Amino acid sequence: MLIIDSVLKRLPLRNTYSSVRFASTAALLLLAATIAPDVQAQSSPTQYEASRFLMQATLGADETEINRVVSMGFEAWIDEQLTIAPGLMEPEIDDRIANDLNTYGQHRHHAWWRQVMTSDDLLRQRIAVALSEILVVSEQSIFDEEGMANYHDMLLRNAFGNYRDLLKEVSLHPIMGLYLSHMQNRKADPSINRFPDENFAREIMQLFSIGLFELNLDGTHVLDSEGNSIPTYDNTDITNFARVFTGFAFGGPNNDINDQWAFFWGDWDTDEPMKIWVEEHDTDEKTLLRGTVLPAFANDPGRTPMDDLDDTIDNLFNHPNIAPFIGYRLIQRLVTSNPSPAYVQRVSNVFEDNGSGERGDLGAVVKAILMDSEARVMPGSGSELVGRLREPYLRYVRLMRTFNASSPNGTYQIPEWGAFDDFNQYIFASPTVFNFFLPDFVPLGEMEAAGLVGPEFQILNSTTALRSLNAYRDPLSDYFMNQEGDDRVSLDLSVEYSLSGDVDTLIERVDLLLAYGTLSEETKTTMRTAYESMPNWWDDNEKVRRLIHLAMMSPDFSVFQ
Numbered sequence: 001m002l003i004i005d006s007v008l009k010r011l012p013l014r015n016t017y018s019s020v021r022f023a024s025t026a027a028l029l030l031l032a033a034t035i036a037p038d039v040q041a042q043s044s045p046t047q048y049e050a051s052r053f054l055m056q057a058t059l060g061a062d063e064t065e066i067n068r069v070v071s072m073g074f075e076a077w078i079d080e081q082l083t084i085a086p087g088l089m090e091p092e093i094d095d096r097i098a099n100d101l102n103t104y105g106q107h108r109h110h111a112w113w114r115q116v117m118t119s120d121d122l123l124r125q126r127i128a129v130a131l132s133e134i135l136v137v138s139e140q141s142i143f144d145e146e147g148m149a150n151y152h153d154m155l156l157r158n159a160f161g162n163y164r165d166l167l168k169e170v171s172l173h174p175i176m177g178l179y180l181s182h183m184q185n186r187k188a189d190p191s192i193n194r195f196p197d198e199n200f201a202r203e204i205m206q207l208f209s210i211g212l213f214e215l216n217l218d219g220t221h222v223l224d225s226e227g228n229s230i231p232t233y234d235n236t237d238i239t240n241f242a243r244v245f246t247g248f249a250f251g252g253p254n255n256d257i258n259d260q261w262a263f264f265w266g267d268w269d270t271d272e273p274m275k276i277w278v279e280e281h282d283t284d285e286k287t288l289l290r291g292t293v294l295p296a297f298a299n300d301p302g303r304t305p306m307d308d309l310d311d312t313i314d315n316l317f318n319h320p321n322i323a324p325f326i327g328y329r330l331i332q333r334l335v336t337s338n339p340s341p342a343y344v345q346r347v348s349n350v351f352e353d354n355g356s357g358e359r360g361d362l363g364a365v366v367k368a369i370l371m372d373s374e375a376r377v378m379p380g381s382g383s384e385l386v387g388r389l390r391e392p393y394l395r396y397v398r399l400m401r402t403f404n405a406s407s408p409n410g411t412y413q414i415p416e417w418g419a420f421d422d423f424n425q426y427i428f429a430s431p432t433v434f435n436f437f438l439p440d441f442v443p444l445g446e447m448e449a450a451g452l453v454g455p456e457f458q459i460l461n462s463t464t465a466l467r468s469l470n471a472y473r474d475p476l477s478d479y480f481m482n483q484e485g486d487d488r489v490s491l492d493l494s495v496e497y498s499l500s501g502d503v504d505t506l507i508e509r510v511d512l513l514l515a516y517g518t519l520s521e522e523t524k525t526t527m528r529t530a531y532e533s534m535p536n537w538w539d540d541n542e543k544v545r546r547l548i549h550l551a552m553m554s555p556d557f558s559v560f561q
């Protein structure tokens with residue numbers, strides 16, 4: 001407790017309208033790294049630059065991966081990652097089902113951890129998590145382990161593909177159909193006061209593609225003659241889109257679209273795209289965004305419900321908003337909460353044309369985000385504010401991945417008891433379709449005054465601020481490290497243990513791995529003083545683990561600069 005107290009004194013809590021924040025963390029975000037758009041990424045990065053790059057591009061990376069980036073350079077590492085096949089979750093779930101084993105949410109989480117910890121597709125795994133916070137489904141509402149695993153694997157497979165394909169697959173996925181209720185959505189029948197559900201129709205516009213207001217390519221709002229933002233859609237548009245998403249029900253080989261009974265009572269198949277039953281689809285004329293008209297089937301012989309769907313996806317995909325809307329959100333997840341308009345525009349330009357005439361190439365967009373000068377310049381080099389609060393759950397993931405947590409039998413039963421209470425965040429478990437936090441959330445105080453958003457601050461409160469620090473301690477505890485049995489999970493701290501007699505070298509190593517050289521001298525002094533004052537009856541390994549915990553408690557680690 002004395003060690004924790006010594007660091008908490010450096011992390012003063014400030015109560016503002018019942019929302020408690022780390023004042024020093026907010027200050028770091030305000031004073032975070034600066035950028036110079038004309039600075040180009042070095043071809044031979046230093047270890048610190050490579051570590052920082054991997055903080056953006058992965059869920060965690062060890063010293064070996066840092067040195068690979070040093071050797072290869074940023075661009076070559078990205079190009080290699082774009083070619084690596086995805087490490088999928090569903091095969092492990094399918095194997096359990098095939099062997100008549102009980103399959104619960106914990107097994108899907110174990111499968112996710114196995115891929116995060118062992119797959120070579122480090123960038124793809126990171127992008128899939130980012131996409132899961134944009135194209136949200138949640139186990140809080142959907143209790144289907146195979147379908148949820150399949151949905152996440154869909155994000156993995158499409159992480160470097162085309163956003164149009166991804167948007168269509170999301171629209172047809174049964175998990176999304178269940179979550180946003182266009183599964184078994186029927187055409188209107190006013191005589192019995194039945195009208196199509198509008199839930200998915202609204203969210204595919206608001207959250208998955210174009211947002212609420214017309215945007216310039218740099219992400220700023222298009223304004224009317226009176227200086228007001230211009231809405232992208234209205235209730236009439238929602239109604240027309242909802243009519244498109246009628247007639248969908250479970251797909252799979254056993255559900256025959258010529259069998260009306262199958263629409264209502266067919267096989268519950270959550271790992272195959274939904275099918276459309278013509279009898280339940282609205283075949284009348286529909287008007288979409290920007291005046292696009294879908295003809296009535298009676299006036300267009302041979303037209304099918306899938307034509308309606310494809311034309312609707314095209315209507316959204318070709319909307320000028322989609323490039324800045326999706327680009328901005330991916331930048332926020334990977335690099336900074338407050339990208340400059342110039343940064344957003346550069347990424348939007350790549351979304352609109354990857355250099356080969358292709359629109360919506362996510363692989364090119366991800367590369368543009370990570371290679372942009374605003375992403376690559378190290379702290380303290382320019383003139384504009386960048387940075388973000390790290391997601392609390394992903395800090396926990398980074399600890400496990402950086403120090404190569406593993407189990408003898410490879411089950412990766414990573415302890416996550418009470419994760420939602422600890423972090424207000426848990427993979428696959430967003431409380432709403434709006435994700436764990438809003439992209440435009442503004443913390444009160446200095447950031448509000450500076451006109452900055454801080455999405456992750458929305459889930460930081462008096463409880464999570466303290467509980468998360470304890471949660472980061474658990475994997476470093478004697479109990480966690482000294483478990484017995486083939487399913488035990490432990491960190492590989494062999495190198496760190498070997499440095500127990502050289503505290504300065506140990507601190508520099510922890511700084512490299514967890515904070516890419518940004519631990520302040522004040523933080524290092526606190527760590528050194530705490531390490532040297534630890535009780536004599538603690539063994540050296542315990543002292544090393546406590547030191548790592550101190551680094552994770554610091555505002556330097558909490559904020560990405």
